[in-house]
Amino acid sequence: MAKGEVKLLDFWASPFCMRVKIALAEKGVEHEDSQEDLFGGKSELLLKTNPIHQKVPVLFHNGKAVLESTIIVGYIDEVWPSNPLLPTCPHARAQARFWADIIDKKVFEGGAKIWQSTGEAVEVGKKDFIEILKQLEGALGEKDYFGGDSFGFVDIIAIPFSSWFLAYEIFGGFKVEDHCPKISAWIKRCLQRESVAKVLPDPERVYEFVTTFRKMQGIE
Amino acid sequence: MAKGEVKLLDFWASPFCMRVKIALAEKGVEHEDSQEDLFGGKSELLLKTNPIHQKVPVLFHNGKAVLESTIIVGYIDEVWPSNPLLPTCPHARAQARFWADIIDKKVFEGGAKIWQSTGEAVEVGKKDFIEILKQLEGALGEKDYFGGDSFGFVDIIAIPFSSWFLAYEIFGGFKVEDHCPKISAWIKRCLQRESVAKVLPDPERVYEFVTTFRKMQGIE
Numbered sequence: 538m539a540k541g542e543v544k545l546l547d548f549w550a551s552p553f554c555m556r557v558k559i560a561l562a563e564k565g566v567e568h569e570d571s572q573e574d575l576f577g578g579k580s581e582l583l584l585k586t587n588p589i590h591q592k593v594p595v596l597f598h599n600g601k602a603v604l605e606s607t608i609i610v611g612y613i614d615e616v617w618p619s620n621p622l623l624p625t626c627p628h629a630r631a632q633a634r635f636w637a638d639i640i641d642k643k644v645f646e647g648g649a650k651i652w653q654s655t656g657e658a659v660e661v662g663k664k665d666f667i668e669i670l671k672q673l674e675g676a677l678g679e680k681d682y683f684g685g686d687s688f689g690f691v692d693i694i695a696i697p698f699s700s701w702f703l704a705y706e707i708f709g710g711f712k713v714e715d716h717c718p719k720i721s722a723w724i725k726r727c728l729q730r731e732s733v734a735k736v737l738p739d740p741e742r743v744y745e746f747v748t749t750f751r752k753m754q755g756i757e
Numbered sequence: 758m759a760k761g762e763v764k765l766l767d768f769w770a771s772p773f774c775m776r777v778k779i780a781l782a783e784k785g786v787e788h789e790d791s792q793e794d795l796f797g798g799k800s801e802l803l804l805k806t807n808p809i810h811q812k813v814p815v816l817f818h819n820g821k822a823v824l825e826s827t828i829i830v831g832y833i834d835e836v837w838p839s840n841p842l843l844p845t846c847p848h849a850r851a852q853a854r855f856w857a858d859i860i861d862k863k864v865f866e867g868g869a870k871i872w873q874s875t876g877e878a879v880e881v882g883k884k885d886f887i888e889i890l891k892q893l894e895g896a897l898g899e900k901d902y903f904g905g906d907s908f909g910f911v912d913i914i915a916i917p918f919s920s921w922f923l924a925y926e927i928f929g930g931f932k933v934e935d936h937c938p939k940i941s942a943w944i945k946r947c948l949q950r951e952s953v954a955k956v957l958p959d960p961e962r963v964y965e966f967v968t969t970f971r972k973m974q975g976i977e
Binding site (some may be wrong): 604 | 809818821823824825828829831832835836847848850851854855858859892
């Protein structure tokens with residue numbers, strides 16, 4: 538499956554980086570991983586290749602940079618077309634991109650409203666976050682995965698956030714499973730997949746990271 | 758080029774709808790146009806097919822809805838592949854999607870900071886907007902179009918906003934041309950193209966629309 542050198546500017550707790558690592562794993566593509574020190578100072582390479590956003594992930598393929606996680610996952614699907622992640626039918630592809638876009642715009646930001654807040658704002662954040670998850674649950678419906686019977690593009694875009702859910706649950710005082718049982722079952726299903734299991738960090742470790750980050754930001 | 762029935766839920770002043778109409782025109786695809794009355798009340802069809810965003814454009818192709826303008830333009834390019842809008846090379850495609858995403862996230866919102874504001878906030882909005890345009894000018898460089906020699910995906914995503922520039926210039930007290938001469942030349946170049954010229958409304962009409970909208974919102 539090798540098609541030249543693949544390198545990733547990564548950060549272990551970033552759900553956006555996890556997407557890229559899952560997509561590479563699904564395609565059986567090995568990569569060199571370079572962890573960024575987001576607190577200690579971003580690397581020159583990151584700042585040079587992504588001057589507008591200054592964010593991980595950055596994928597280098599044969600020396601050329603590809604930016605933005607959802608775009609990178611689509612790129613990986615085009616360059617290594619076996620085991621396709623996006624459906625082949627244009628309408629189903631457009632639907633997958635629509636849900637990926639909703640997840641991009643709402644899930645991380647929705648969760649941040651919980652863990653970056655205190656007091657009454659936490660309740661507002663929790664309500665918003667559960668509403669977003671319920672929309673996703675509606676899109677999932679009775680299917681095993683967002684695209685149907687097989688793990689694909691939207692699953693890869695969404696599943697990394699689940700490693701942050703424990704932190705949201707602890708800071709928000711709720712359980713995702715109580716509100717969205719189908720999403721909860723989908724998470725367990727995805728975690729049985731090798732590509733997901735090997736990439737997603739332990740939610741306890743993410744919770745500790747979020748706790749440290751809250752302290753650094755002076756929250757509480 | 759016909760491949761079944763094509764219908765668009767449209768609003769004449771929406772740059773997002775203009776994207777879809779330019780893409781259809783580039784492909785030589787005829788469509789039935791249904792204007793939404795965004796002030797008088799959105800149609801049942803719009804609310805039913807796009808319950809999350811409740812926004813135009815909605816493209817119906819053979820009865821199936823496709824949502825979100827950038828996704829719709831990509832869909833059109835896949836369904837009617839002749840005269841391709843996206844490049845064929847995966848890396849160039851990823852770059853086009855990256856710039857489309859920047860435009861999606863920043864240009865309309867940047868302009869709104871000018872025309873939805875008064876006083877000192879207008880100056881802040883103007884500064885931000887010019888900065889975004891300068892980033893785009895950097896991406897355009899010395900090329901005729903964003904993708905090189907031919908009009909393509911990123912041009913279609915970006916050019917509709919130019920019909921709002923007169924309003925930004927009047928409310929912001931500046932000229933785009935003074936700050937971004939290459940963007941200004943690119944706009945003139947695109948307007949010579951039939952697909953663009955026939956879709957973009959007269960900037961004076963957009964200015965009147967924005968003026969009315971400001972009054973309705975109680976701005977000034």
